[in-house]
Amino acid sequence: MLERYFRPFEQGRSLQEQLRENLLQAILDGALPPGEALPSSRELSKLLAVSRNTVVLVYDKLVQDSFLIPSDRRGYFINEKFLRQQLNVSIPPRPKHLFERPDHAPDWEARLQLQPSAMKAIVKPRNWREYRYPFIYGQVEHDEQTTARWRDCARIAASGAHMRSWVDDQVMQDDALLVEQIIQRVLPRRGIKAGAEEILITVGTQSSLYMLSCLLGRKGQPVGLENPGYVDARNILQLAGCNLRPLRIDRQGLVVDEQLRGCEMIFCTPSHQSPTGVTLPVYRRMALLERAREDDFLVIEDDYDSEQNYLGGNHPALKSFDDSGRVIYLGSLTKGLLPGIRLGFIVAAPELIHELRALRRYQYRHPPANNQRILALFLAMGHYDAHIRRLRDSLSRKWQCISSALSEHLPACQTSGMAGGSALWVEGPAGFDAWQLQRLAAKRGVLIEPGDIHFLGEERPQHFFRLGYGAIAEALIEPGIAALGAAWEEMQRSALAP
Structure with missing residues (x-):
């Protein structure tokens, strides 16, 4: 019973930390009955192929934190009273299988209005x-150089006035320093000029797309997507009920012709088409904007892999040519930096950003403010460049x-x-x-x-x-x-x- 709680140990984390987590999970799941002694340090060290001293140190720490009670010559026992009082949990008399279906469980298949797990998605x-x-x-x-500088910015962000900028719930607001840095350092390299009222910080492109689909998408709405194209965009727009139209691409990217007619929105990746990597030339960008004006559709530009052409110059973003406010620009701040940080942004007309900000409030209020300030410092100190x-x-x-x-x-x-x-x-x-x-x-x-x-x-x-x-x-x-x-x-x- 106990063995299933001990997953293979991960590199880069201490054995004590992982052993403590696994033991606590087993205790809370009832896999270790309170009336029975835990395995001895010798038994557990042999079972897990770790040092006995490691097990002893973990047991001692759990005793100090009141999770366990030591008993001379008998071993360690669960402190059931502490768990009930402090953690507000009850210890089941016998453990159930982790995936056992409880009696009279809801019929989730009948209740679910959407089933995202059934959609075809990239699995890594x-x-x-x-x-x-x-x-x-x-x-x-x-x-290592980037992570060391990130740690340094995290240390600075946790001190003085910087800390006061993120400890409170910001509700609907973004970190002002981060927005300023995006305006001054990030957008100019893409040829984009924008004010603070045109920018919203998100937890990545998927979040940006999901919010846009909530506000702009509807059942049966004709939306054009590059084919082949970005899988997550396809799935997110399908969840909104949109009628997706595959758009032909060639070796210069999206083909701008009559195939766009009838679309109310178009999602595209001009800088490096996803997944082919081709770059949309300037003349096609201008043609796309002209068609957007003539046919009255919106363009969502995903600049996920901001142009870094190793031979020749970069083209300005599609948004930089936009003089009608029809282009909604999605940027990623951490994809090529530290992908796990999950910070991105949207640049769009102030009216749309106003509604996106209100919608975001009901989803997750705002991205973690401490990470916003760390990234703002990372940009301001030149580390991003x-x-x-x-x-x-x-x-x-x-x-x-x-x-x-x-x-x-x-x-x-x-x-x-x-x-x-x-x-x-x-x-x-x-x-x-x-x-x-x-x-x-x-x-x-x-x-x-x-x-x-x-x-x-x-x-x-x-x-x-x-x-x-x-x-x-x-x-x-x-x-x-x-x-x-x-x-x-x-x-x-x-x-x-x-």
């Missing part, structure tokens, strides 16, 4: 760092390395996209199955992402896959692609076998 392995060659998108390589420069140089080298390795080890495949971003979209020959390659590659420690999930509709091409190179060390790219090439050759041999 939680243990992706255990792969030797993780070509996974949306994650970053560990950067320094990180972007290092990231650009690193990704440039990685792009050259992976492009060269693909030419050598997978010559039958073609890649798309500009020399920029942090991923390559790879197209195999007709009849190629990316999922079969994914399975064979995983046996060699290579993690790739099949691309069929990005297509809208029932017929999803199977011969595309994505290679992210933001999270893998530069030195591992060439051997990783070589291992992928070996998996490709194995797949080809199996296809020819009688």
Whole structure:
């Protein structure tokens, strides 16, 4: 019974911390009856293959915190009285299976109005760092210099006047210093001018999209999406009941023609089209804005991977050309920095931001104010700019390395996209199955992402896959692609076998 509570220990966290968490969970779930002694330190250390001293220290700490009571020559027992008084929990007389359905449980299937779990979504392995060659998108390589500077900003934010800016519930307001830094440091590099009344801080692009779908989406509303395109945008708009229209793209991104007619909103990724990575040229951006004015539709611009073209200059954001207020700009502040921080922002007309702010109040009021202030300091002290420069140089080298390795080890495949971003979209020959390659590659420690999930509709091409190179060390790219090439050759041999 007790064994299931002890998951494999995680690297980077102390054994004492994890053992304490597991023991407390077992106690609260009733897996350790109060009338029975816990396993001795010798038994538990043998069961978990950890030092006996570690177990003793954890037991002693739980005694100090009143969770356990020691008994001479008998061992440690649960302090049932303390748990009931302090934690307001009762200890069940016998443990139930974790997933046992209680008697007379509600019929959730009948009650649920939506079932998001049934939607097709990108699933990334939680243990992706255990792969030797993780070509996974949306994650970053560990950067000790950046994390050290973030810790320094966190220390500053927890002191003096800075602390007073975030300890109170801000209700509907954003950190004024962060908004100022976005206006002064982030938006100018994208060619955007905006005032504070045009900016809202969010907990990431998905949150931004969900709020926009709540305010602007409706059942049956015609909304255009790039095809292939961003999966989460598709699912969020489907949850709002929108009628999604797949929009054709080519090697320059979204095709601006009659296919846009009839759409009330269009979601697009001009800087680096998701997932192909191609950049929408300026003439198409201007044509898109002209059509938006003529046909009276809104454009949601997701600048998730702000242009970092390693060859040639960057184009200003679509929003920078917008003179009618029809473009709603979504930015990410931490995707290439520390993805787990989850901070982003929206730039839009003041009237829309006003309603978004009111809606956000009823969802989560505001993003954690301490993280907002830490990021504001990170920007103000120049750390963000320094990180972007290092990231650009690193990704440039990685792009050259992976492009060269693909030419050598997978010559039958073609890649798309500009020399920029942090991923390559790879197209195999007709009849190629990316999922079969994914399975064979995983046996060699290579993690790739099949691309069929990005297509809208029932017929999803199977011969595309994505290679992210933001999270893998530069030195591992060439051997990783070589291992992928070996998996490709194995797949080809199996296809020819009688």
